[in-house]
Amino acid sequence: MVAAVTHDVAASSGTKAYRRTSSGLGRTCARDGDFRSRVDEIVxxxxxxxxxxxxxxxxxxxxDSYWFGASMTNNIDYELGVRGVQFRVRGDMTVWNxxxxxxxxxxxxxxxxxxxxNFDDEDQIWNIGFAPYNAMVDYGVAKDFAVKGYTKQSYGIYPGSKNHA
Incomplete structure (x- = not known):
């Protein structure tokens, strides 16, 4: 029998929960320390x-953690280009007692x-507001877009290992 473990991250952390579907292949999430520490916390x-x-x-x-948001501020490229993402941690686990x-x-x-x-009208970076950039979509100069991806990790504490629980 498989039991489901869902942790209500939104309730325990004060963040807003999101439920979306996504697919795709991505790379490790270690490139931004804020994001990586948030993933490690949830795991x-x-x-x-x-x-x-x-x-x-x-x-x-x-x-399953369900969907919620995280900022990306430790990598300047991610902070300027992405700013924040919604993410979800899902997986499977076997426990032996x-x-x-x-x-x-x-x-x-x-x-x-x-x-x-990427941008909200009221946001800004270095005193440059984003409202004009959002208006480009209204005038057909730019398009909205979605970024999707995932990465897969294995983990475990095994009998006789140094970190055995």
């Missing part, structure tokens, strides 16, 4: 939730990313 919450729900034996979980009470786990997770049009 940690999902793992902790699954570990807390497995009372004994072997348990299988489907993990030993008779001694130690947990081992392994699994994979996917980070899906979705970004609509």
């Amino acid at each position: 940690g919450l999902l793992i902790a939730s699954a570990l807390g729900e497995c009372a004994g034996g072997t348990c299988d979980f489907e993990l 030993s008779p001694e009470g130690t947990n081992s786990y392994m699994g994979e997770y996917w980070v899906e990313v979705y970004k609509d049009w």
